[in-house]
Amino acid sequence: MSNTERFDEWVRGELDSLDSPPENFRSGMVWQQLQAELHPVAKEKPLFFRQGKDIRYRIAAAVGLLLLVGGMGWRMQWFVGGSVDNQVANKGVEVLPKQPLVTVTKENTDLKVTPERSIVRKKLAVASSPATHLAPAPTLSETEPNHEATLPAIEPEPLVVAKVEAVPTTPEVAAASMPEANQSAAVKPSRFSITKNKTKPSFKIVHANELADYQKVEMAEAREKEAKAKGFVVINWQTNSSNQSASSIMRYLRKKD
Amino acid sequence: MYRWQKVVEMCKENNRFAQNRLYEGFAGRLFRLCMRYVRHSQDAEEVLMNGFLKFFKGLPDFEYRDDNSLEVWLKRIMVNESLMHLRQQKALPVFADTDEADSAYQIEPPDASIEAEAIYAALLELPAGYRMVFNLYVVEGFKHEEIAQQLNINVGTSKSQLSKARAMLQQLLKQRGYEQYGTI
Numbered sequence: 480m481s482n483t484e485r486f487d488e489w490v491r492g493e494l495d496s497l498d499s500p501p502e503n504f505r506s507g508m509v510w511q512q513l514q515a516e517l518h519p520v521a522k523e524k525p526l527f528f529r530q531g532k533d534i535r536y537r538i539a540a541a542v543g544l545l546l547l548v549g550g551m552g553w554r555m556q557w558f559v560g561g562s563v564d565n566q567v568a569n570k571g572v573e574v575l576p577k578q579p580l581v582t583v584t585k586e587n588t589d590l591k592v593t594p595e596r597s598i599v600r601k602k603l604a605v606a607s608s609p610a611t612h613l614a615p616a617p618t619l620s621e622t623e624p625n626h627e628a629t630l631p632a633i634e635p636e637p638l639v640v641a642k643v644e645a646v647p648t649t650p651e652v653a654a655a656s657m658p659e660a661n662q663s664a665a666v667k668p669s670r671f672s673i674t675k676n677k678t679k680p681s682f683k684i685v686h687a688n689e690l691a692d693y694q695k696v697e698m699a700e701a702r703e704k705e706a707k708a709k710g711f712v713v714i715n716w717q718t719n720s721s722n723q724s725a726s727s728i729m730r731y732l733r734k735k736d
Numbered sequence: 737m738y739r740w741q742k743v744v745e746m747c748k749e750n751n752r753f754a755q756n757r758l759y760e761g762f763a764g765r766l767f768r769l770c771m772r773y774v775r776h777s778q779d780a781e782e783v784l785m786n787g788f789l790k791f792f793k794g795l796p797d798f799e800y801r802d803d804n805s806l807e808v809w810l811k812r813i814m815v816n817e818s819l820m821h822l823r824q825q826k827a828l829p830v831f832a833d834t835d836e837a838d839s840a841y842q843i844e845p846p847d848a849s850i851e852a853e854a855i856y857a858a859l860l861e862l863p864a865g866y867r868m869v870f871n872l873y874v875v876e877g878f879k880h881e882e883i884a885q886q887l888n889i890n891v892g893t894s895k896s897q898l899s900k901a902r903a904m905l906q907q908l909l910k911q912r913g914y915e916q917y918g919t920i
Contacts, residue, residue, distance in 0.1 A: 483902065485872075486906075487874040487902075487904065490855055490859075490874055490875070491874055491875050493850070493851075493852035493855045493856075494768075494852060494855060494856060494859075494875055496852050497765065497768055497852050497853070497856060498764060498765055499764055500763065500764030500765075500767055501764075501767065501771070501777075502770070503777040504763075504767045504777065504780075504781070505766065505781060506763050506764070506767075508781070509763070509781050509784055509785050510756065510759055510763075511787060512785050513759065513785050513788050514752070516789050517750075517752075517755065517784070517789065517792055518750075518752070586758075634920070713828060
């Protein structure tokens with residue numbers, strides 16, 4: 480290796496070893512200018528377009544999540560509101576847990592109708608009170624054996640619905656408290672859509688108010704008989720003269736008597 | 737895994753932090769390189785910025801092999817930018833066509849006690865023509881044919897400029913106290 484080559488190599492090596500920048504080098508300023516040149520569009524773009532596709536995907540995901548949460552919240556509100564309504568409606572209702580309010584069974588042909596049953600049927604036939612209008616028309620339903628349909632309580636106003644059970648030998652009429660809405664619900668054919676209507680109804684749904692009225696009438700008559708027996712004159716024996724149902728039933732009973 | 741491989745890959749994804757790290761890693765050395773050609777610090781900064789800009793924009797086409805290839809490519813970009821800057825400024829030196837032999841000047845073996853900063857300072861004092869050919873041939877490793885093509889001069893002119901540059905550099909170092917270099 481000649482002196483020239485050794486000299487060149489020595490100079491090259493010495494210059495390559497200079498890593499530290501000179502004092503007059505403004506590194507930060509050059510970097511800022513370089514950044515301005517490298518990313519010029521990013522500073523001019525608004526925030527929505529600055530992040531590119533990422534921010535759009537995030538916004539779309541946020542909107543989707545909002546809709547999902549909103550939908551769930553709406554459904555929850557609807558569900559909770561409905562359950563609260565049911566709770567309020569059931570507050571004053573005496574619930575018979577195992578015994579269905581209305582039991583619909585297949586009519587037995589050799590069913591013997593007792594006088595009690597006949598009385599109820601007659602009362603239903605002549606009932607003209609508004610409460611009676613709420614009751615469904617007497618229909619004869621024929622369904623599968625042991626098929627039971629219960630009427631849910633929806634509205635808060637309590638009513639009493641008579642439960643009529645068809646027992647082959649001695650049919651009994653039971654009274655159970657039920658909200659008035661059940662009457663309206665009972666009117667709806669959807670609740671009884673599973674039954675088939677026949678020309679002759681075998682079971683009746685009797686409004687409890689009618690039974691109460693009937694009891695009142697009986698009590699009034701008893702009081703009247705007692706007063707007559709003792710020689711008293713009874714004034715306003717009818718406790719609730721404004722009750723059309725009671726008065727109509729009373730008139731009917733008087734006619735019958 | 738090489739030192740700069742991950743940084744280069746992140747720079748290809750336009751990662752600012754990786755770009756800053758690569759800039760900080762090479763800026764000082766490349767600034768000195770630019771200073772050896774354009775001499776003025778402001779011009780060197782401009783050349784350096786343009787060179788890095790070209791580097792980052794052309795990085796997707798760059799095939800990383802090792803750290804040395806990365807540095808060679810960066811130096812090549814800076815040299816080209818420096819020459820382009822001089823052309824645009826019409827600051828390229830005017831070379832006299834001479835065919836003096838390279839052996840016209842006797843070069844003595846180097847002294848290890850000479851500091852690199854002294855060599856760098858002496859190199860900056862060389863005339864533009866001498867300095868440019870010396871840088872291209874000795875430091876960057878170009879051949880005389882390539883230098884002649886780059887500077888649009890003859891090969892003989894490149895060789896004579898190089899011989900004169902070496903002799904003058906030795907003279908400058910001698911003036912700075914390094915007596916062992918003797919006279920040319």
